[in-house]
Amino acid sequence: MVNEMLGPGSSENLHSYLHARDSGLAHELLGPGDGRALDVGSGEGEDLSLLERRGWSAVGVDARRRGRDARSVLGVAERLPFRSGSFSAATCILVLPHVSSPEVVVREVRRVLRPGGRAVFVVFSCSPLNLRIAVTRYRFSGDPERFSARLYRARGLCRLLRLGGFRDVRYWRSDYLPWMTGLMPAALRSRLLYALDRSDRRLSDGPLRLFARKVVAVGVNG
Secondary structure (H helix, E strand, O other), X not given: OHHHHOOHHHOOOHHHHHHHHHHHHHHHHHOXXXXXXXXXXXXXXHHHHHHHXXXXXXXXXXXXXXXXXXXXXXXXXXXXXXXXXXXXXXXXXXXXXHOOOHHHHHHHHHHXXXXXXXXXXXXXXXXXXXXXXXXXXXXXXXXXXXXXXXXXXXHHHHHHHHHOOEEEEEEEEEOOOOHHHHHOOHHHHHXXXXXXXXXXXXXXXXXXXXXXXXXXXXXXEO
């Protein structure tokens, strides 16, 4: 999946690789395009083009709108600036770990979905490979309630979606990238990323699944 986007020769750009992996899996779970899709936390809008290639009419929302992409609007995930039932699908990739009220975001995402609409959420997991995130979770910066990122257990994420009104909630584990990957020589890093990409699904079904750095959950509005 990610190889089709990047190819093993392009994986030197670690951020691009990780972004493509997370987005590719989320978009795959949404299925073929059928109406409007919302990307919560759209950033510079890279995923909007990917969603459109899959047949979706894509719209993005971000608290810090970057550029002048007409497909994106300025807004926060806790108060999405859209009417209820406006979208057939939604993605929320690595947003819940960075907000203080994830339950509010989940409810808002469900609100803007039409009945039967599907949403995909990607979060950081409670994996030993996320030790650096866990250590720096409470990083104070003037606001005593501010933290760098929240880690999730798979069951906890699924419970959050169900409490937010989603049904048929399912989850997958993904991303076994060691934290020291960015320090590796480019050629070695490229080979490692290629190997991990090919074995991701197999690792997620075996005893090493608890080392996955991400949890991906999908739910249906209903």
